[in-house]
Amino acid sequence: MxxxxxxxxxxxxxxxxxxxxxxxxACRNTGRGTVILLQAIWALRFMLSRRNRREVLMxxxxxxxxxxxxLTVVAMFTGMxxxxxxxxxxxxxxxxxxxxxxxxxxMVREMGPFMTALVIAASVxxxxxxxxxxxxxxxxxxxxEVMSIDPVRFLVMPRLAALLIMMPMLTVYTNxxxxxxxxxxxxxxxxxxxxxxxxxxxxxxRNKDLYVGLxxxxxxxxxxxxxxxxxxxxxxxxAVGVGIATxxxxxxSFLTILAVGYMITRLFYA
Amino acid sequence: MNxxxxxxxxxxxxxxxxxxxxxxxxxxxxxxxxxxxxxxxxSGKSVTLRHMVRLLTPDEGEVWVGDECVSRARGAQLARIxxxxxxxxxxxxxxxxxxxxxxxxxxxxxxxxxxxxxxEQRVMGQLRLLGxxxxxxxxxxxLSGGMQKRVALARAVILNxxxxxxxxxxxxxxPVTSRRIDDLILSxxxxxxxxxxxxxxxxxxxxxxxxxxxxxxQGRILEINTPAQFLRSENEVVRAFLDAQYITRRGAWETEVxxxxxxxx
Numbered sequence: 001m002x003x004x005x006x007x008x009x010x011x012x013x014x015x016x017x018x019x020x021x022x023x024x025x026a027c028r029n030t031g032r033g034t035v036i037l038l039q040a041i042w043a044l045r046f047m048l049s050r051r052n053r054r055e056v057l058m059x060x061x062x063x064x065x066x067x068x069x070x071l072t073v074v075a076m077f078t079g080m081x082x083x084x085x086x087x088x089x090x091x092x093x094x095x096x097x098x099x100x101x102x103x104x105x106x107m108v109r110e111m112g113p114f115m116t117a118l119v120i121a122a123s124v125x126x127x128x129x130x131x132x133x134x135x136x137x138x139x140x141x142x143x144x145e146v147m148s149i150d151p152v153r154f155l156v157m158p159r160l161a162a163l164l165i166m167m168p169m170l171t172v173y174t175n176x177x178x179x180x181x182x183x184x185x186x187x188x189x190x191x192x193x194x195x196x197x198x199x200x201x202x203x204x205x206r207n208k209d210l211y212v213g214l215x216x217x218x219x220x221x222x223x224x225x226x227x228x229x230x231x232x233x234x235x236x237x238x239a240v241g242v243g244i245a246t247x248x249x250x251x252x253s254f255l256t257i258l259a260v261g262y263m264i265t266r267l268f269y270a
Numbered sequence: 271m272n273x274x275x276x277x278x279x280x281x282x283x284x285x286x287x288x289x290x291x292x293x294x295x296x297x298x299x300x301x302x303x304x305x306x307x308x309x310x311x312x313s314g315k316s317v318t319l320r321h322m323v324r325l326l327t328p329d330e331g332e333v334w335v336g337d338e339c340v341s342r343a344r345g346a347q348l349a350r351i352x353x354x355x356x357x358x359x360x361x362x363x364x365x366x367x368x369x370x371x372x373x374x375x376x377x378x379x380x381x382x383x384x385x386x387x388x389x390e391q392r393v394m395g396q397l398r399l400l401g402x403x404x405x406x407x408x409x410x411x412x413l414s415g416g417m418q419k420r421v422a423l424a425r426a427v428i429l430n431x432x433x434x435x436x437x438x439x440x441x442x443x444x445p446v447t448s449r450r451i452d453d454l455i456l457s458x459x460x461x462x463x464x465x466x467x468x469x470x471x472x473x474x475x476x477x478x479x480x481x482x483x484x485x486x487x488q489g490r491i492l493e494i495n496t497p498a499q500f501l502r503s504e505n506e507v508v509r510a511f512l513d514a515q516y517i518t519r520r521g522a523w524e525t526e527v528x529x530x531x532x533x534x535x
Contacts, residue, residue: 138363139361148353
């Protein structure tokens with residue numbers, strides 16, 4: 001059951017009671033989100049079944065193809081800004097030829113998965129939260145529960161599968177465009193030849209950087225799916241509740257992505 | 271086992287938002303009957319209905335479906351109990367991204383191993399029965415409220431449930447469409463021998479379709495009676511409820527029309 005009975009709390013007695021309640025509620029919601037995520041991961045074994053194939057393909061399209069436009073712009077400008085900022089500094093020491101290394105390493109290790117996750121959390125994650133919240137307040141989730149159709153398998157699993165598959169692929173796309181964006185800035189603003197830029201870019205990036213980046217992307221995808229679905233399922237109070245669920249989904253996803261991104265970097269590089 | 275009531279509430283108490291919404295509710299729904307629960311807004315009608323399929327759990331008391339306690343059921347047992355039900359939600363609760371056909375076919379695709387040909391045959395048969403054969407490829411947003419309710423009804427009965435729950439089936443509909451929905455509830459119930467529980471504040475509907483009517487007021491069942499006995503009730507709240515819907519009291523307009531058309535005396 002993903003639906004829970006509505007909360008009711010008496011007004012808190014003081015500041016500390018209010019703070020304690022918020023912390024407890026945050027813990028409870030984290031627990032619920034984690035349970036939903038684990039159930040969805042367990043349901044991934046049905047991903048290719050006849051019942052789910054069409055929905056999974058639809059979610060792959062929504063998550064992947066429909067995000068390409070905004071991701072293209074974000075990726076290009078991320079690479080261009082990285083190249084310009086670092087290139088201007090390096091030029092003071094005559095080292096601007098090394099921007100390829102800096103841009104490529106930054107993109108592959110951090111900026112690629114991070115920027116992709118932010119874009120997907122803001123576009124796809126918010127859409128998932130809004131859709132599930134609307135379904136919750138209009139009793140569509142209750143209807144599924146009553147029909148004994150597991151909402152986690154029916155709704156969360158296809159979205160999780162799409163995010164787990166598409167996030168690493170979109171991250172590769174972001175990385176490539178970011179590096180190309182950096183190359184354009186290097187060539188047009190800093191007079192770094194394309195060949196030198198790409199030689200440097202490829203030479204100093206290790207396989208580990210790529211794999212850790214892709215691992216991060218997959219983890220971020222799971223976070224976006226878990227947070228968005230949990231927020232959607234706990235929506236209440238009609239249109240206002242849908243708005244609250246959508247906003248919370250984006251904010252919580254952003255904060256979790258930042259924290260988890262740091263922890264993964266520390267785990268693999270510190 | 272067939273002597274058991276289809277649904278039984280045993281001193282059910284429920285608190286929501288700090289308020290006692292159900293207060294020691296006791297009643298039985300007999301097999302094959304149309305049991306109507308009436309009451310004003312916020313009286314606990316829909317909350318009662320939701321307990322029957324465990325969308326809410328009682329704080330005290332128990333809800334039984336046949337010989338199984340739904341308020342304690344979990345996992346496979348809960349799924350098995352829910353399989354006996356079809357539910358028509360107040361807002362129809364159709365999946366908005368699916369066509370009418372896909373909405374009605376959903377339970378068959380999810381819960382049976384029928385081939386697409388068999389599914390099509392059953393879905394089209396059900397849609398024809400409800401006069402929806404022209405709406406097959408439409409999306410819920412393209413349908414009127416009455417049509418959405420009919421699609422939801424088609425979905426609710428497609429797996430041949432033993433019990434159907436109707437949550438405010440005529441709310442938001444014009445009187446003509448409301449009567450059509452009433453007729454559908456009656457014909458569905460009689461045709462398939464279904465047990466039906468209807469929650470409504472529309473007393474005209476309740477009197478038209480109900481085998482028994484229960485009035486719930488401030489979370490308590492005040493009266494359960496046949497429509498004829500219900501109309502003769504001496505209970506003050508029942509009288510007030512009947513009066514409020516111009517069933518036992520004449521509307522102001524009727525008095526006005528009478529005075530205009532009355533022959534000079």
